[in-house]
Amino acid sequence: MLHPASATVADLHDLIERRDTSPSTVRLPVHPALADAFPTGLAAGTVYSLTGSTTLALALLAGPSQNGSWCAIVGLPDLGVEAAAGWGVDLDRLILVPDPDANQWVGAVAALAEITDVIVAAPSRITPGDLSRLAARLRSRQTTLVVTGPWPRAATVQATTVGWDGLGQGHGCLLRQHLRLDITERHEPRSIHLTLNPHQATPQSSPLAGSLQYFAGTPTVLPRPSSNTSRGPQ
Amino acid sequence: MKTPPMKTSSPAPVRVLLVWCPQWSIRAVREQAAPGAALLLIAKGMVVACSPAAAAAGVTTGLRVREAQLRCPDAAVLPHDPAVESREFEPVLRAIEEVVPGVHTIRPGLAAVRAGGARRFYGSEHLAAQAILHGVQDRLGGDLRVAVADGLFAAEQAAYTTTAESPLVLVHPGASRRFLAQLPVSTLEREVDSTRMPGLLRRMGIRRLSELADLRRAEVHARFGPDGLRAHQLASGEDAPVLDVRSAPKDLTVRIDLEDHVTQVDQVTDLCIAGVDRFVQHLIEQALLCHEIRVILDLESGATDTRVWRHPWHFSAADVLDRVRWQLQDLASDDEPLTHAITGVSVVPESVDPALHHATGLWGDRPDEHVVQALTGLQKTLGRGGVLTCAVRGGRLLDERRVLRPWGDALPTPRERRLEQPWPGNLPGPPPATVFTRARPVSVLTEIDQPVTVSPRGEVSGAPAWLRLPEDRPDTRRITAWAGPWPVQQRWWQATGRGPLDRFQLLDEREQAWLVLSEAGHWWAEARYD
Numbered sequence A: 001m002l003h004p005a006s007a008t009v010a011d012l013h014d015l016i017e018r019r020d021t022s023p024s025t026v027r028l029p030v031h032p033a034l035a036d037a038f039p040t041g042l043a044a045g046t047v048y049s050l051t052g053s054t055t056l057a058l059a060l061l062a063g064p065s066q067n068g069s070w071c072a073i074v075g076l077p078d079l080g081v082e083a084a085a086g087w088g089v090d091l092d093r094l095i096l097v098p099d100p101d102a103n104q105w106v107g108a109v110a111a112l113a114e115i116t117d118v119i120v121a122a123p124s125r126i127t128p129g130d131l132s133r134l135a136a137r138l139r140s141r142q143t144t145l146v147v148t149g150p151w152p153r154a155a156t157v158q159a160t161t162v163g164w165d166g167l168g169q170g171h172g173c174l175l176r177q178h179l180r181l182d183i184t185e186r187h188e189p190r191s192i193h194l195t196l197n198p199h200q201a202t203p204q205s206s207p208l209a210g211s212l213q214y215f216a217g218t219p220t221v222l223p224r225p226s227s228n229t230s231r232g233p234q
Numbered sequence B: 001m002k003t004p005p006m007k008t009s010s011p012a013p014v015r016v017l018l019v020w021c022p023q024w025s026i027r028a029v030r031e032q033a034a035p036g037a038a039l040l041l042i043a044k045g046m047v048v049a050c051s052p053a054a055a056a057a058g059v060t061t062g063l064r065v066r067e068a069q070l071r072c073p074d075a076a077v078l079p080h081d082p083a084v085e086s087r088e089f090e091p092v093l094r095a096i097e098e099v100v101p102g103v104h105t106i107r108p109g110l111a112a113v114r115a116g117g118a119r120r121f122y123g124s125e126h127l128a129a130q131a132i133l134h135g136v137q138d139r140l141g142g143d144l145r146v147a148v149a150d151g152l153f154a155a156e157q158a159a160y161t162t163t164a165e166s167p168l169v170l171v172h173p174g175a176s177r178r179f180l181a182q183l184p185v186s187t188l189e190r191e192v193d194s195t196r197m198p199g200l201l202r203r204m205g206i207r208r209l210s211e212l213a214d215l216r217r218a219e220v221h222a223r224f225g226p227d228g229l230r231a232h233q234l235a236s237g238e239d240a241p242v243l244d245v246r247s248a249p250k251d252l253t254v255r256i257d258l259e260d261h262v263t264q265v266d267q268v269t270d271l272c273i274a275g276v277d278r279f280v281q282h283l284i285e286q287a288l289l290c291h292e293i294r295v296i297l298d299l300e301s302g303a304t305d306t307r308v309w310r311h312p313w314h315f316s317a318a319d320v321l322d323r324v325r326w327q328l329q330d331l332a333s334d335d336e337p338l339t340h341a342i343t344g345v346s347v348v349p350e351s352v353d354p355a356l357h358h359a360t361g362l363w364g365d366r367p368d369e370h371v372v373q374a375l376t377g378l379q380k381t382l383g384r385g386g387v388l389t390c391a392v393r394g395g396r397l398l399d400e401r402r403v404l405r406p407w408g409d410a411l412p413t414p415r416e417r418r419l420e421q422p423w424p425g426n427l428p429g430p431p432p433a434t435v436f437t438r439a440r441p442v443s444v445l446t447e448i449d450q451p452v453t454v455s456p457r458g459e460v461s462g463a464p465a466w467l468r469l470p471e472d473r474p475d476t477r478r479i480t481a482w483a484g485p486w487p488v489q490q491r492w493w494q495a496t497g498r499g500p501l502d503r504f505q506l507l508d509e510r511e512q513a514w515l516v517l518s519e520a521g522h523w524w525a526e527a528r529y530d
Helices: A002-018 A054-066 A081-086 A102-113 A128-141 B024-028 B052-056 B065-071 B082-099 B115-122 B125-140 B151-160 B176-180 B185-192 B196-203 B209-214 B217-235 B265-285 B317-331 B369-382
Strands: A047-051 A071-074 A094-097 A118-121 A144-147 A155-167 A172-185 A188-199 A214-217 B015-020 B039-043 B046-050 B076-079 B104-107 B110-114 B145-150 B168-170 B254-262 B288-299 B304-310 B342-354 B388-392 B402-406 B434-445 B466-469 B475-488 B501-508 B513-519 B522-529
Touching (some): A054 A071, A054 A081, A054 A172, A071 A102, A081 A094, A081 B388, A081 B402, A102 A118, A102 A128, A128 A144, A155 B475, A155 B501, A172 B475, A172 B501, B015 B151, B024 B082, B039 B052, B039 B065, B046 B065, B082 B104, B082 B110, B082 B125, B115 B125, B125 B145, B125 B168, B145 B176, B151 B176, B176 B217, B185 B196, B185 B209, B196 B217, B209 B217, B265 B288, B265 B317, B265 B342, B288 B317, B304 B317, B317 B369
Parallel strands (some): A047 A144, A047 A155, A071 A094, A071 A118, A118 A144, B039 B076, B145 B168
Antiparallel strands (some): A094 B388, A172 A188, B015 B145, B039 B046, B104 B110, B288 B304, B288 B342, B388 B402, B434 B522, B466 B475, B501 B513, B513 B522
16 A cells, blocks of 8 residues: 555655755865865866956866866956956966857856856846756756856855055055955845955966965954844844 | 909098089078078078178178178078078979989088989980089089089089089099099088097198098008098098988878768768777878877868867877867767768878887876776766866966866977966965866955945055855855955966956855956955865
8 A cells, every 4th residue: 555655755766866955065176365265165066156356266276276167258358357356266277258149048058057166157148947947957067156247046245345455546455355255145134245356476386477366365254244143032 | 163252441432413503502592681681590690501692792602690791791591591591402402303313412512412313314324414513503503513423522623613604513533533623621621520630631742632632541540530530431432421301291191082071970980980990090001100190170161270289199990080080070060960061081190109218118198098998988978078187277367277188189398388487476375176177257346335446556455354146146255364465467468368467365254265356346255275
């Protein structure tokens, strides 16, 4: 009597497992400067919606790139590749798709998902069907997509420049950028203050012979916003 | 059973037919100077060769340039270039090959062939030598000497005894030792590659080759080592040179003739498939890899469209076809048929390398096959410029520092990137994340809405207070901090180059940092720190 029922249950379990939409447990490494903002790294196979900082998007490529992964940047024709190299992104394993049409965008990202671990892409119009197909592709390939703009059903990273160090009235030069990151990942918001300052790399340690300067972050954690703290029992 | 013959220490001498063009160094550059004028060829400050006119004035080889010019003040002085000599010698080699195949170049001006085959063909060595002499002189003219002897050394020495009147000398088989006997030991200098030994022999009282040949070989070998053994063999007329036959590299060019004049891009590439496969097959047969090809399209109008394509690894048949298609697509405009029909396609390998040098290592330096396939597939849908690879190059302006190349094109080598050079005027601080491909026009205004100008001496007319971005929507922002001007001076020596630029860093009220350029009163946004 029980056999048909248990078989059905097992089938359903299988089905659920195959259609599992829960975020994967695989994490991608991040650059040490971003370790406080993403303490466990980036979730593989998910979408992040990042607004307010292209630099941060390039920095997110650095961790997987230094691990030997291929990375791709889609729809950012004015990208400063030197900044990417400055973060330690290996340009030999970086693919740029500068200007795809709106109808080629999904195809390009899906094709790049086959070979890369992280894709940074400017947002594009997308149909709900394509959206879910793309999400499924990313999940099955364990590729993380960082969209530099709003994106439905994505973890959000809102970067706000708080200030710059080093520039005066007619003297000095830009040295350090202070960023506040408001990150909402799996409905849990957190705020981080990051300082991106150029670390004078010695020519020997720099793969680009001292012509580029490297960043090293000195992050400081801000107190959580009150909306977050009010959740716990007090 | 037949036993193999005993190996003797000196194998039987090889009959060599040697062709000598006297004064080749001078003749090779003769056209660069007035006919009959005195000419000096110089290397490292020494005279390497001189024309007869200069020699008559007392110039000898090995003289310092200053001394030579003192003796012959009106001599033209040219640098000695072995490459030119070799190149100029090429027609002579070809002319000899017409008469007797298998030419071995000893050095420019001196070539040798095995006399055995030529003797059998022409009947005797003398007739063979005459055939070469006349064959080459009829084609090229000029002074030419031919010698036949046992071994290269004897033949070369025999050739030096000829004169313009009797340009042919024959040393009979076995007579080389007798012929060489009276020559001084200094003739060995070039052969044994040791300047000390001839001098030492002379000091020992051994002045002629016959005196050296009379010594016991084992003793000479013990005293002078391998050089001594070789010298003794040469002096005894036992020279068995290995003549490497000059082999002209095989022509790997593939030409595809299109008979019915085709105007569709796809049609042309389809017709090229077989030819391109043949091209790659030839390369594989020769165990070669090709990194650079030249694709030549012959148009019906008689014009040709030539383009060189470089590949980061090496070309496969599909890669070559892609290059042909891209070149055709560039020629056609946007899916239109070509304005001129294509009559032929040639694929010329520009640089090939033995495949042996490029065996894939365990951790090969080229990307995995599936990456290449995925990106090549993506490139087919997006177009050639749709998928790019990038690198950083030395330069002052940020857009110049960025190198973007279509996937499948080779990026500049580290040497070509010149990153380690100083580049004065380079940007300090962190590089901006957005570098505009086309600098965007902006306005930078002072507090009283006057445009900020920079004088040639680098003085700013007023502190920048407003930044106006006239792009999609007019937007005026207050400038809260700024620095500059930082002069960027490049290619001012070129008339077509840009004028001097001045760079400013601006920070606006929204904490947005900008890099702007000022050029003769115009302002451009070069990059944005975002």
